[in-house]
Amino acid sequence: MTDWPTDKPSPLWRSLSRETFSAPALSGDADCDVLVVGGGISGLTTALELRKRGRSVLLLEAATVGAGASGRANGQVIAALTRHGPDAIRKALGEPFLQLLAGSADRLFGLAETYGIDCDARRNGWLQPAHSPGRAKRAAAMAAQWAAMGAPTRALDRAEMAARIGSDSYFGGWEHGGGGHINPFAFTVGLARAAAGEGVVIHERTPALSLTRQGDRWRVTTPAGAVRASRVALTTAAHTGDLWPGLRRTIVPVTSYQAATAPLGALAHWVLPGDEAFSDTRQDLRYLRKDRDGRIVSGSAMAIQLAAPTRLPRLISRKLGLIRPELGELPMEHFWGGRIAMTVDRVPHLHRTPDGLATWIGCNGRGLALACAMAQVLADAVCDVPDEKLALRPTPLKPVPFHPFVSRTARMILPWLRWQDGREI
Numbered sequence: 001m002t003d004w005p006t007d008k009p010s011p012l013w014r015s016l017s018r019e020t021f022s023a024p025a026l027s028g029d030a031d032c033d034v035l036v037v038g039g040g041i042s043g044l045t046t047a048l049e050l051r052k053r054g055r056s057v058l059l060l061e062a063a064t065v066g067a068g069a070s071g072r073a074n075g076q077v078i079a080a081l082t083r084h085g086p087d088a089i090r091k092a093l094g095e096p097f098l099q100l101l102a103g104s105a106d107r108l109f110g111l112a113e114t115y116g117i118d119c120d121a122r123r124n125g126w127l128q129p130a131h132s133p134g135r136a137k138r139a140a141a142m143a144a145q146w147a148a149m150g151a152p153t154r155a156l157d158r159a160e161m162a163a164r165i166g167s168d169s170y171f172g173g174w175e176h177g178g179g180g181h182i183n184p185f186a187f188t189v190g191l192a193r194a195a196a197g198e199g200v201v202i203h204e205r206t207p208a209l210s211l212t213r214q215g216d217r218w219r220v221t222t223p224a225g226a227v228r229a230s231r232v233a234l235t236t237a238a239h240t241g242d243l244w245p246g247l248r249r250t251i252v253p254v255t256s257y258q259a260a261t262a263p264l265g266a267l268a269h270w271v272l273p274g275d276e277a278f279s280d281t282r283q284d285l286r287y288l289r290k291d292r293d294g295r296i297v298s299g300s301a302m303a304i305q306l307a308a309p310t311r312l313p314r315l316i317s318r319k320l321g322l323i324r325p326e327l328g329e330l331p332m333e334h335f336w337g338g339r340i341a342m343t344v345d346r347v348p349h350l351h352r353t354p355d356g357l358a359t360w361i362g363c364n365g366r367g368l369a370l371a372c373a374m375a376q377v378l379a380d381a382v383c384d385v386p387d388e389k390l391a392l393r394p395t396p397l398k399p400v401p402f403h404p405f406v407s408r409t410a411r412m413i414l415p416w417l418r419w420q421d422g423r424e425i
């Protein structure tokens, strides 16, 4: 099955990126210690991590670097999972993973600084406004749990949140001072430049077509060649095909759409005067951030995707208008979408085989910072670090029940999520 992203529709981030990168397709045969499949943030940060450990690394990208979710994201840097707070994460995934997640935004901004990546990085914080009094209580508890671990988090009351986001439609919430936003495409392309500079051999427009064991090595075929490698890291996320039988069935790929206004000029101070990023407590999220020119960039999923390019900008405008009525009047000038890998339990999973094949999958919509942190774990996994020493314990592949049906109909759950959002907890 071929399931690679195309360059269309092109995200706004591409036209704003000052970072550039291109690499030739693979022609002929190649050899390396570790083959990385997938040129998003996961693949590129894993490749960088493996180079630091002295491995020869070759990376194959089916389209161009950043063509997947990494170049299409809203760009919010969030060092937290969608649903689970620190206590629940510690219980489900262990203290080492919790610590890794806590440091994930530091890692992302650290990479941008180390490699001088020009990605309009703003580290002014991430806000989660609460859409009901019960959610405000839960948000305060979440902030306290993170603060107890030393994270720069705190609860905000209703008045403080209203001043920070420019809307009094919320009941308070919490902030993570370590978060922020980036141009995710520029960041990804900058990572590719950095990885190539560190000696990673990158081939774009080179899909890995098959993956087989040959003697004690892996053999991966491509349209015009083949790669032999001792170890393979798969970082194909929501575009995962059938290279590793069964992996695709462990996730549900969900399309998320993005839209951006024209630059707002002097009116940009209407919303987020401190230039933070925000995503609220709804399951059918309302979220936005501004770009470097003062455009509002927001997004949504859709239950019925028919005519998305015309319906979606209107839907996003309507959602923005519920945050602050003036925002609902703004025409959308840019529109694009991308695919997110969701897991049933809404947490990421690490998988590995005894013969050196490994992957992590399931960003559940918050993968920019997480991918930078998970690079260490994936590098450990392909470098034979034993299971009990990995920051995220590997799990067996567990297919989503009724996968073909669930994959096609997952978005139909949106009305149910909206109904739940409307009820107090």
Ligand SMILES: Cc1cc2nc3c(=O)[nH]c(=O)nc-3n(C[C@H](O)[C@H](O)[C@H](O)COP(=O)(O)OP(=O)(O)OC[C@H]3O[C@@H](n4cnc5c(N)ncnc54)[C@H](O)[C@@H]3O)c2cc1C
Binding pocket: 003, 004, 005, 037, 038, 039, 040, 041, 042, 043, 060, 061, 062, 063, 064, 065, 066, 067, 068, 069, 070, 071, 072, 073, 074, 075, 076, 077, 078, 206, 207, 208, 209, 235, 236, 237, 238, 239, 240, 241, 243, 256, 257, 258, 299, 337, 338, 339, 340, 363, 364, 365, 366, 367, 368, 369, 370, 371
């Ligand atoms: C619309 C949208 C908004 C989002 N907003 C945010 C946000 O604000 N904050 C946040 O933290 N997260 C966000 N996310 C999630 C985040 O973008 C992802 O978690 C992250 O980018 C995943 O990176 P990745 O490298 O794992 O996957 P990707 O970037 O998807 O990369 C996978 C790559 O693998 C390649 N590939 C697939 N198969 C093959 C093959 N056989 N051979 C070679 N290459 C192959 C694909 O072409 C693709 O480039 C968003 C996602 C989307 C789609």
